[in-house]
Amino acid sequence: MDDEKHLIQRTLAGEKEAFEMIIQKYQRPLLNYIGRTLGDYEMALEFTQEVFIKTYSSLHTYQPNYKFSTWLFKIASNYIIDYWRKKKIDAYSIDQQNESSHRIHPIQIPANEIPVCRNYEIAELAEKIDHTLQELPPALRELFVWRHVNDLSYEEMAEIKGVPVGTVKNRVFQAKEIIRKHLEENI
Amino acid sequence: MNCLTADSIYLFLEGELSPAEASRVRAHCARCAPCTEAVAERRQLNQAAQNLTAWPVPSDFARQITARLFPERLSLRRALWTAAAGTAGIVSALFLVFLLSGLSLLNFLMSLNQTILSGLRDLTLYGAKLVKLLTLLAKVFTRFSGFMWDNLAHLSGLPSFQLQAALVGITVLLIITLYFGVKRLFPVGEKS
Numbered sequence: 001m002d003d004e005k006h007l008i009q010r011t012l013a014g015e016k017e018a019f020e021m022i023i024q025k026y027q028r029p030l031l032n033y034i035g036r037t038l039g040d041y042e043m044a045l046e047f048t049q050e051v052f053i054k055t056y057s058s059l060h061t062y063q064p065n066y067k068f069s070t071w072l073f074k075i076a077s078n079y080i081i082d083y084w085r086k087k088k089i090d091a092y093s094i095d096q097q098n099e100s101s102h103r104i105h106p107i108q109i110p111a112n113e114i115p116v117c118r119n120y121e122i123a124e125l126a127e128k129i130d131h132t133l134q135e136l137p138p139a140l141r142e143l144f145v146w147r148h149v150n151d152l153s154y155e156e157m158a159e160i161k162g163v164p165v166g167t168v169k170n171r172v173f174q175a176k177e178i179i180r181k182h183l184e185e186n187i
Numbered sequence: 188m189n190c191l192t193a194d195s196i197y198l199f200l201e202g203e204l205s206p207a208e209a210s211r212v213r214a215h216c217a218r219c220a221p222c223t224e225a226v227a228e229r230r231q232l233n234q235a236a237q238n239l240t241a242w243p244v245p246s247d248f249a250r251q252i253t254a255r256l257f258p259e260r261l262s263l264r265r266a267l268w269t270a271a272a273g274t275a276g277i278v279s280a281l282f283l284v285f286l287l288s289g290l291s292l293l294n295f296l297m298s299l300n301q302t303i304l305s306g307l308r309d310l311t312l313y314g315a316k317l318v319k320l321l322t323l324l325a326k327v328f329t330r331f332s333g334f335m336w337d338n339l340a341h342l343s344g345l346p347s348f349q350l351q352a353a354l355v356g357i358t359v360l361l362i363i364t365l366y367f368g369v370k371r372l373f374p375v376g377e378k379s
Contacts, residue, residue: 107194113228117235120231179232
């Protein structure tokens with residue numbers, strides 16, 4: 001952590017190598033987050049570059065009391081949302097569904113549920129999940145990727161999105177249920 | 188206790204429930220087969236979700252980004268050295284040609300001067316001709332494509348696709364007949 005702060009200070013002092021080390025540390029998680037959220041590898045490479053360039057240009061505004069990775073993911077998330085808006089992709093906000101009631105409804109398990117995940121080996125199921133990710137609504141896909149690809153905590157995700165932790169949890173569970181349902185339908 | 192919701196199962200699997208709540212879930216599962224099955228199903232889903240294959244990062248990715256952020260500037264010293272090296276190269280090449288051609292220095296410089304001047308004159312002449320020809324070709328192409336476009340627009344206005352296809356077919360046939368007919372009547376450059 002101190003190392004990271006030191007790297008940021010060196011970058012701000014104009015040291016190219018320091019920023020290169022920051023990129024090397026975060027390039028994989030960021031590329032995987034952007035790639036899996038957009039579903040396109042080439043586009044992910046381009047967007048990841050742009051996000052790092054944006055990060056560099058606004059590094060002087062970074063508050064050290066904020067976790068750097070959270071700040072970086074927030075920049076990336078805003079970049080993706082801007083893209084979705086420009087492309088008019090319907091990426092509804094994660095708290096949109098509960099705007100009227102301000103309550104989170106528990107997800108019920110349907111009666112006579114057909115077990116589907118247990119029919120597959122873990123690796124095979126992981127591959128199927130990967131293919132099903134694009135069936136998720138964009139906002140839910142983003143949360144699912146953060147949780148399971150980037151291993152972010154619910155608290156970190158809530159901080160990035162500026163919504164309650166309970167809402168984030170519920171949306172991640174909803175994403176998993178949609179994936180499960182999709183696998184069940186395509187068995 | 189009612190049957191488990193998906194939320195409570197995921198919270199249970201991720202260790203997010205209090206010990207008391209977790210015990211209640213376990214106790215419920217001990218006497219409810221569908222909920223036991225639902226927990227096993229989601230445990231498998233969770234494990235697979237944690238095992239998605241990572242996308243590879245190109246080996247020079249970080250360098251590509253820093254190259255965009257910190258473009259290398261040519262320093263004055265480096266620029267001077269580059270210019271000096273270039274000049275030295277040209278002078279050496281000229282000296283080598285002078286040695287190999289066996290001309291006197293004066294003759295060599297005069298022939299070099301003549302070659303450069305005539306080359307420049309030819310280049311200007313042919314360049315001007317080429318520009319003129321290209322302009323003419325562009326004009327002809329623009330008019331021809333405009334003509335074709337207008338006629339195609341008329342053609343697409345016809346009600347039936349079959350009629351359009353038949354008209355195109357007849358036109359192509361007419362062009363071919365015309366081409367071979369003219370060639371037969373006027374056998375230019377062909378031996379009889």
